Amino acid sequence: MHIVIMGCGRVGAALAQTLEQQGHTVAVVDQDPTAFRRLGAGFGGRRVTGVGFDQDTLREAGIEEAGAFAAVSSGDNSNIIAARVAREMFGVENVAARIYDPRRAEVYQRLGIPTVATVRWTADQMLRRLLPSGAEPLWRDPSGGVQLAEVHISPSWVGHKVSTLQEETGVRVAFLTRLGEAMLPTSGTVLQEGDLVHVMMRTDEVEKVEAAFEKGPEEASR
Numbered sequence: 001m002h003i004v005i006m007g008c009g010r011v012g013a014a015l016a017q018t019l020e021q022q023g024h025t026v027a028v029v030d031q032d033p034t035a036f037r038r039l040g041a042g043f044g045g046r047r048v049t050g051v052g053f054d055q056d057t058l059r060e061a062g063i064e065e066a067g068a069f070a071a072v073s074s075g076d077n078s079n080i081i082a083a084r085v086a087r088e089m090f091g092v093e094n095v096a097a098r099i100y101d102p103r104r105a106e107v108y109q110r111l112g113i114p115t116v117a118t119v120r121w122t123a124d125q126m127l128r129r130l131l132p133s134g135a136e137p138l139w140r141d142p143s144g145g146v147q148l149a150e151v152h153i154s155p156s157w158v159g160h161k162v163s164t165l166q167e168e169t170g171v172r173v174a175f176l177t178r179l180g181e182a183m184l185p186t187s188g189t190v191l192q193e194g195d196l197v198h199v200m201m202r203t204d205e206v207e208k209v210e211a212a213f214e215k216g217p218e219e220a221s222r
Helices: 010-021 033-039 055-060 076-089 102-110 118-130 162-169 203-215
Strands: 002-006 025-030 046-049 068-071 094-099 115-117 135-140 146-151 172-178 181-183 196-202
Touching: 002 010, 002 076, 010 025, 010 033, 025 033, 033 046, 046 055, 055 076, 068 076, 076 094, 076 102, 094 102, 102 115, 146 203, 162 172, 162 203, 196 203
Parallel strands: 002 025, 002 068, 025 046, 068 094, 094 115
Antiparallel strands: 135 146, 146 196, 172 181, 172 196
């Protein structure tokens, strides 16, 4: 896939290098030509100097052949404008924009523009480390009705199968983090001490799920 990235800061450069290592072709757009130094001498993609939402600049970067576009510059407005141009003018299906203001991110997410809210993401990551109980959302669908969350489980769930956890609480376990490694569980996977459980659930059922995870298998079914 050809991917265009607007912004060659630390995030944009790291993203470009990773995607190229995975076999994709990449073009990076930035107004400052000195920013391309972050890509390193081994980067084989295109370096395009210009404004990331300018149509001619995007064409030079290969936007017409692109399967994805990422706007990760330091400006919220520029990222949103560029993301909309890529999607609406050039028909790029996979578009994402980095947004620093979490309130703006929610608005654009509901408008169908996938966003990554830098401040909220960092705060959520810290919360998940500081407050091990409860559910902290990792992702919400644009309507806000469904979310992916890391939920703390009572020690009494240890030794029980993932299938039991799902049946008793009504959630779908998306994945586990065990000893620092993510894993996709099967219905026969047994929960171990220290597992971080990531589940898909309805947003209006968060409190119910939290309570069931905290109670344990004996009381959750009551």
